[in-house]
Amino acid sequence: AAKPKLWYFHGRGRMESIRWLLAAAGVEFEEEFLETREQYEKLQKDGRLLFGQVPLVEIDGMELTQTRAILSYLAAKYNLHGKDPKETVRIDMYADGTLELMLMVALAAFKPPEEKEESLALVLKKAKTRYFPVFEKILKDHGEDFLVGNKFSWADIQLLEAILTVEELDASVLSDFPLLKEFKTRISNIPTIKKFLQPGSQRKPPPDSHYVEVVRNVLQF
Numbered sequence: 498a499a500k501p502k503l504w505y506f507h508g509r510g511r512m513e514s515i516r517w518l519l520a521a522a523g524v525e526f527e528e529e530f531l532e533t534r535e536q537y538e539k540l541q542k543d544g545r546l547l548f549g550q551v552p553l554v555e556i557d558g559m560e561l562t563q564t565r566a567i568l569s570y571l572a573a574k575y576n577l578h579g580k581d582p583k584e585t586v587r588i589d590m591y592a593d594g595t596l597e598l599m600l601m602v603a604l605a606a607f608k609p610p611e612e613k614e615e616s617l618a619l620v621l622k623k624a625k626t627r628y629f630p631v632f633e634k635i636l637k638d639h640g641e642d643f644l645v646g647n648k649f650s651w652a653d654i655q656l657l658e659a660i661l662t663v664e665e666l667d668a669s670v671l672s673d674f675p676l677l678k679e680f681k682t683r684i685s686n687i688p689t690i691k692k693f694l695q696p697g698s699q700r701k702p703p704p705d706s707h708y709v710e711v712v713r714n715v716l717q718f
């Protein structure tokens with residue numbers, strides 16, 4: 498079967514969680530990077546963007562947009578969702594929370610310097626006081642290796658992405674969360690994830706000014 502093809506900017510943004518999920522599932526994917534307004538307008542003109550927006554993922558003969566919908570489809574397809582609706586809703590709850598935190602980081606890149614610093618400080622505060630304590634307690638309460646059903650799921654992938662992203666803001670952020678530290682080591686050593694964390698993988702770097710400029714130019718905002 499054809500490899501999934503991802504259409505987005507050459508940066509993290511809303512697509513990075515999709516890259517993480519595919520990589521963790523051991524699925525090879527291709528990428529088309531939007532660099533010009535013309536590319537974006539052609540996707541729109543060709544009717545490939547449901548609401549005129551990217552991420553766009555071509556997979557299984559479909560053209561999928563809406564990040565959460567894409568992630569849910571991929572989680573189900575690659576057996577990274579729950580075994581029943583009760584497990585799936587917990588995975589969705591945990592993933593939704595970490596996705597919100599990731600989006601805050603992504604959007605901060607587009608703010609003027611002082612606002613950006615403020616936003617990232619708020620991300621760190623929320624990670625330390627809202628999100629990470631919740632996940633530390635979940636791991637403590639059920640004493641299992643994974644967040645849900647003692648089986649590796651999309652929620653674990655999202656949490657690792659969030660931990661590594663927040664550590665880029667403050668390397669000591671896990672000092673009060675011993676179980677999250679162990680979780681990070683455990684999940685990072687899963688072979689497909691270990692490979693994605695090596696240099697040269699399709700994982701994208703933090704946003705830089707060039708990336709912000711390209712996105713602004715393509716989306717004209």
Ligand SMILES: CCCCC[C@H]1O[C@@H](O)C[C@@H]1SC[C@H](NC(=O)CC[C@H](N)C(=O)O)C(=O)NCC(=O)O
Nearest residue numbers: 510511549550551552563564565603604606704716
């Ligand atoms: C670091 C880059 C992430 C920040 C920039 C991204 O976040 C968004 O604010 C913009 C981009 S992503 C690009 C943006 N896509 C979305 O907003 C998708 C939202 C959708 N609900 C989803 O979940 O996929 C876009 O196509 N906009 C065109 C426009 O709406 O007319």
